[in-house]
Amino acid sequence: SMAKQNVTLGRFHLEGIPAAPRGIPQIEVTFDIDVNGIVNVSAKDLATNKEQKITITSSSGLSSEDIDNMVRDAEKFADEDRMAKETAEARNEGDSMVYQAEKAIKDFEEKIDADLIDKLRDAKEELANALAGEDTELIKSKTEAATAALYEVTAKAYEQNPPGDDSGEASADGVYDADFDVADEGEK
Missing domain, CATH: 2.60.34.10 (Substrate Binding Domain Of DNAk; Chain A, domain 1)
Structure with a gap:
């Protein structure tokens, strides 16, 4: 718009x-x-x-008078334009959060506590309802709530299955995964 x-x-x-x-x-x-x-x-x-x-x-096709009028109108409506931009950005962030929440629910639903998933699902629905309205501040607050719920879900998912969890134990074929540093010949 x-x-x-x-x-x-x-x-x-x-x-x-x-x-x-x-x-x-x-x-x-x-x-x-x-x-x-x-x-x-x-x-x-x-x-x-x-x-x-x-x-x-x-x-x-614009005369210099038309251009001057447009510049004056732009200055006159700068506050309205700023508010429209703020609303558009809040809506974009909200839409993005709904998408991320849906993806996280799908990815982690079977892997973590149902209460956390339900909390995220509820926050996502509240955000979707806010996006159906015109209240920018409500959209922002519901986006923040959904973001917090999403962080809880992803934190729990990583807590249960941390990335790079290689403890150096032997696998079934006797191969060991371990971290090591290469030293120069002079350091031996």
């Missing part, structure tokens, strides 16, 4: 980005405006280095 007052100056598509889980792709977008009012826009997928560019000249 923040883009509704924008004027389309040009379009391009960034194609060939491989499918990835939500939140993983990283797209770098650059806007350069030169002294003649020419806008160069580029978008680059950081994983594949695929890039698209577009150059927009001043023939956008």
